[in-house]
Amino acid sequence: MSSSEIILGIDFGTTFSTAAAAINGKFQYALDERGEACIPSVVHFPKVGAPIIGAEADRLRATDPENSIHGIKRVIGQPIDSPQARVLNTSALFHLDGKGGGEVKVKTRQGVLAASEVGSIILRHLKERAQARFGRAIGKAVLTVPVAATPQVHDVMVRMGRMAGLQVIRVIAEPVAGALARGAAGANDSGAPRLIFDFGGGTLDVTVVQRSGQNLRVLAATGDDCLGGDDFDFAFARWVGSRVFASHGVDVTKDAILADAVQRQCEKVKRALSAANEARYHIADAVGTAGRKSPINLQVARVDLRPEWTALVQRAVDVAREAISASGLASDRLSVVSLIGGTAYVPQVREAVTQQLGRPLDVEIDPQTAVARGASLLAVFPQLLT
Ligand SMILES: Nc1ncnc2c1ncn2[C@@H]1O[C@H](COP(=O)(O)OP(=O)(O)OP(=O)(O)O)[C@@H](O)[C@H]1O
Numbered sequence: 001m002s003s004s005e006i007i008l009g010i011d012f013g014t015t016f017s018t019a020a021a022a023i024n025g026k027f028q029y030a031l032d033e034r035g036e037a038c039i040p041s042v043v044h045f046p047k048v049g050a051p052i053i054g055a056e057a058d059r060l061r062a063t064d065p066e067n068s069i070h071g072i073k074r075v076i077g078q079p080i081d082s083p084q085a086r087v088l089n090t091s092a093l094f095h096l097d098g099k100g101g102g103e104v105k106v107k108t109r110q111g112v113l114a115a116s117e118v119g120s121i122i123l124r125h126l127k128e129r130a131q132a133r134f135g136r137a138i139g140k141a142v143l144t145v146p147v148a149a150t151p152q153v154h155d156v157m158v159r160m161g162r163m164a165g166l167q168v169i170r171v172i173a174e175p176v177a178g179a180l181a182r183g184a185a186g187a188n189d190s191g192a193p194r195l196i197f198d199f200g201g202g203t204l205d206v207t208v209v210q211r212s213g214q215n216l217r218v219l220a221a222t223g224d225d226c227l228g229g230d231d232f233d234f235a236f237a238r239w240v241g242s243r244v245f246a247s248h249g250v251d252v253t254k255d256a257i258l259a260d261a262v263q264r265q266c267e268k269v270k271r272a273l274s275a276a277n278e279a280r281y282h283i284a285d286a287v288g289t290a291g292r293k294s295p296i297n298l299q300v301a302r303v304d305l306r307p308e309w310t311a312l313v314q315r316a317v318d319v320a321r322e323a324i325s326a327s328g329l330a331s332d333r334l335s336v337v338s339l340i341g342g343t344a345y346v347p348q349v350r351e352a353v354t355q356q357l358g359r360p361l362d363v364e365i366d367p368q369t370a371v372a373r374g375a376s377l378l379a380v381f382p383q384l385l386t
Pocket residue numbers: 012013014015016017038073198199200201202203204228229230267270271272274340341342343344345346368
């Protein structure tokens with residue numbers, strides 16, 4: 001490998017995607033127009049012009065949901081009658097198409113596209129952002145997939161990379177990449193099994209991983225495909241809805257645009273509450289009739305949301321318990337619980353995992369980029385895993 005060659009590590013996520021590169025011993029990222037490394041996995045097909053990807057596409061979901069494709073990762077390589085397609089079909093407002101068999105397709109105003117074609121648009125965007133950031137042509141990547149991905153899905157991911165102009169040199173499981181980022185293959189690793197608790201936007205994946213020579217073995221993997229940060233936003237939105245109903249007598253769910261605004265604001269304030277005990281929840285001109293609209297203005301404290309989130313947090317901890325029991329190990333054999341994924345920021349999640357699993361918590365400043373970082377490490381040090 002020439003010293004100037006950059007190989008990306010790409011975490012193609014359900015809600016956010018990230019491309020990282022290990023350059024001169026430092027991790028660097030493809031950044032979007034906001035300067036963020038976690039780019040919404042959303043592709044919008046406008047009336048004219050090229051597809052729009054990321055934060056702007058996500059904003060356009062509110063006004064043109066039929067042409068704003070999100071959550072496509074769930075159905076990469078899957079047929080229309082798969083459980084994954086059913087989950088996406090019930091939550092999305094765009095239309096899935098199963099005609100001709102094979103991989104699920106989506107109908108957009110720019111035509112019918114296979115799921116992996118939509119995915120390749122996201123990968124190409126990450127590649128282009130990376131090229132702009134690093135000032136070099138990039139042609140190779142290490143991709144990550146869910147631990148449950150079949151060999152067929154691996155193949156589809158390789159093709160998806162190729163469609164995006166990337167030669168996929170390796171495909172590894174997300175928790176393995178997460179473990180690499182947390183030093184599981186490094187010289188300081190004890191070799192004891194660890195729990196990788198990856199709590200994302202739409203899914204939870206819990207895995208027991210152990211180093212075995214020059215490899216990382218997955219001893220057990222469990223998860224919940226329908227449990228993630230989105231559910232925290234929904235629960236928060238219900239809480240906001242009940243406050244607004246009490247103060248204004250308005251049911252926010254009756255107005256699709258307002259309901260969407262409420263939920264987006266919940267996502268923002270949820271993030272603020274990971275850093276502070278209290279935050280202000282504000283939406284201007286939210287309720288009432290045109291010309292006489294009043295804002296939604298609430299002061300929200302972590303303790304207000306605690307009861308709303310308890311059941312979600314408990315479900316997540318129960319999934320972790322299942323993983324430990326499936327591994328056949330006593331929980332005290334686990335060296336640490338590595339908490340990764342964006343929902344790992346939520347203090348209530350950290351607290352419950354620590355208290356209930358009783359193992360030391362390995363948590364970091366930037367849990368949301370761990371999978372991409374692990375993949376980029378492997379790109380530079382392929383010998384980490386044989
Ligand atoms: N500071 C924060 N506090 C709380 N939640 C956060 C924070 N930052 C990001 N999140 C949440 O993290 C979630 C996204 O996490 P992540 O990027 O790990 O998911 P993903 O990889 O796209 O999804 P999946 O793993 O399900 O495929 C979103 O629900 C987002 O709101």
